[in-house]
Amino acid sequence: MFDWVIVGAGFAGATLAERIATERDEKVLVIDRRPHIGGNAYDRYNEDGLLVHQYGPHIFHTNSQMIFDHLSKFTEWRKYEHRVLGKVDGMEVPIPINLDTVNMLYGLNLTSEELPAWFASKAEKVEEIKTSEDVVVSVVGRELYEKFFQGYTRKQWGMDPSELDKSVTARVPTRTNRDDRYFTDEFQYMPLHGYTRMFETMLDHPNIKVMTQTDYQDIRNEVSFKRLIWTGPVDEYFGFRHGKLPYRSLKFRHETLDVEQALPTGTVNYPQTEDYTRISEYKHMTGQVHPKTAITYEYPSAEGDPYYPIPRPENAELYKKYERLAMATPNVWFVGRLATYRYYNMDQVTGQALATFRRIQEALPVGGDVIAMPRVVAAE
Structure with missing residues (x-):
């Protein structure tokens, strides 16, 4: 009983x-x-x-x-503190988009004070923010939207950002400083x-x-x-x-590599290329000391356990x-x-x-x- x-x-x-x-x-x-x-x-x-x-x-x-x-x-x-790079235009740049991301992609030397005006010059006017596409283009414009969000979202969700609620991309901030942490919460720890x-x-x-x-x-x-x-x-x-x-699922491919470190950060995203969305390396997160390293490739899927x-x-x-x-x-x-x-x-x-x-x-x-x-x- x-x-x-x-x-x-x-x-x-x-x-x-x-x-x-x-x-x-x-x-x-x-x-x-x-x-x-x-x-x-x-x-x-x-x-x-x-x-x-x-x-x-x-x-x-x-x-x-x-x-x-x-x-x-x-x-x-x-x-x-988790950090993510995105493979964009052949470069690995910080995600979420920040000052360094823009300067690296466009060969600029903007300051934190100048970046908001640069974003504003690229942004599109959207009368009513309804979709994930609306969120992004209204803040950073269509070019950055296509580089970072459109392809990644299509892989992740199996549909275009214009078909998804605004909450999807609203979770990913855009920064005007050089903070390259993926999260900004007060408590960032791993068990x-x-x-x-x-x-x-x-x-x-x-x-x-x-x-x-x-x-x-x-x-x-x-x-x-x-x-x-x-x-x-x-x-x-x-x-x-x-x-x-309806749910979106994921499939995973785990690999062990005979090197001490494979990635420069815990995760690298692939918004423009590959059929997987990202690769992650756990030793960044766990702090484990080991002569080999483990990585995981993530493949979004319409079939499988319900995730999202x-x-x-x-x-x-x-x-x-x-x-x-x-x-x-x-x-x-x-x-x-x-x-x-x-x-x-x-x-x-x-x-x-x-x-x-x-x-x-x-x-x-x-x-x-x-x-x-x-x-x-x-x-x-």
């Missing part, structure tokens, strides 16, 4: 499992259909002893002291011993039982439990009754139908990227899980009767 079954052992599921087990002293069964915990943040040592991220690079960054402090209970940290070790620590509690390679449909009638937390695809929970929510909700208005409307079902389902809590059909970073998913736990605490007394309380909580 379990008080809770949690479907999914990623950030959402593991965070809630630990909080419920620790603060409520209730029994939790965590299941995941994959053969490991950690969700997409899962990392492992390959046959050469190099720590690699199985599902591509995961860089932790947040501006939330609360979220950072919470995760610090389960890991020590290594300071790391010192890897994400998997952090998840193992999080789930190491006598009230928590973990079952991997386990599908919810296979155990739902075999296990007694009071309440359910669902972090998988929301449309799957409801049997796809309104149709499938596709941000288009019609998809948002379809999700609202599932959200209404979720809100009307008693004693099931829907948490995480897939369950709420939103692109959340790791810290945002953690924040959403902690917010969900606070709602549980407020509404559900420990040891109290089962209360019909469907919940879909936004990230904080």
Whole structure:
């Protein structure tokens, strides 16, 4: 008999499992259909002893002291500021676009004070910002849009930026200074011993039982439990009754190279060439000392595990139908990227899980009767 079954052992599921087990002293069964915990943040040592991220690079960054402090209970940290170069016009230039990017590409010697006017001279007037194309051309103009965004977005999403919601490219800033960090958050760190070790620590509690390679449909009638937390695809929970929510997937090619370092930065993007979007090298992120190095090529795909909700208005409307079902389902809590059909970073998913736990605490007394309380909580 379990008080809770949690479907999914990623950030959402593991965070809630630990909080419920620790603060409520209730029994939790965590299941995941994959053969490991950690969700997409899962990392492992390959046959050469190099720590690699199985599902591509995961860089932790947040501006939330609360979220950072919470995760610090389960890991020590290594300071790391991620940097990305883009292979554009045969050169490797900083991404996001900054002062050095423009000066290198155009052979200029602009200053930070002069660059805003240069961008303004290139920008196109857009009456209403609706799409990802609108966002970029209205700020830096069509030429930089085509060099950096159009080809990369077509590969990543399988459609043109003009077909995607403005939120896609709004995530990538443009800078007028020489700051070449990919993120500017206050807290930029990597788990010192890897994400998997952090998840193992999080789930190491006598009230928590973990079952991997386990599908919810296979155990739902075999296990007694009071309440359910669902972090998988929301449309799957409801049997796809309104149709499938569209997702973009990724395929990965991992390689070990017989050199100490292969890339100048943690990641190199390819917006103009190649069928892959980027290559990443993990030793930049992990700080591991090793005579060899591990890299990963990423290939976007229409088929495979769901990674990225596709941000288009019609998809948002379809999700609202599932959200209404979720809100009307008693004693099931829907948490995480897939369950709420939103692109959340790791810290945002953690924040959403902690917010969900606070709602549980407020509404559900420990040891109290089962209360019909469907919940879909936004990230904080």
